[in-house]
Amino acid sequence: MPDSIMYQEDTYVLLSPAMVEQFVTVAELRGILQERVDRLPPDLIPQDLQGLPSSQWIDRLLATACTLDTAEGTWQWYVVRLEKNR
Incomplete structure (x- = not known):
């Protein structure tokens, strides 16, 4: 049976259109995405x-x-695990 840690999503790596990599929490990612979708043109x-x-x-x-x-370009995000599983 898989360890429950496999389903935890607390940290993401976020790549901005300038390909700047940053680690963000789910709350930070939500805020960043909200800012972007609020400004999306309909198309x-x-x-x-x-x-x-x-x-x-x-x-x-x-x-x-x-x-x-x-x-601005394409934003990408991926779940990452920062702690090594014992």
Whole structure:
């Protein structure tokens, strides 16, 4: 049976369009993504988000995606584990 640590998602690596890598918490990632989706022009809103209320967009992105295309370029995020499993 897999260890429950495999399902913990507390730290992400975030790549900005300038390919600057930073480690962020899930709360920080939510804030960064919220800032980006609030400024998305209608033609850049991902198709799978278009049928949802905007209040659900961040949850949907975190659950189903790892990229977001914006006017600035593409943002990417990935879950990382910083502690070595014993």
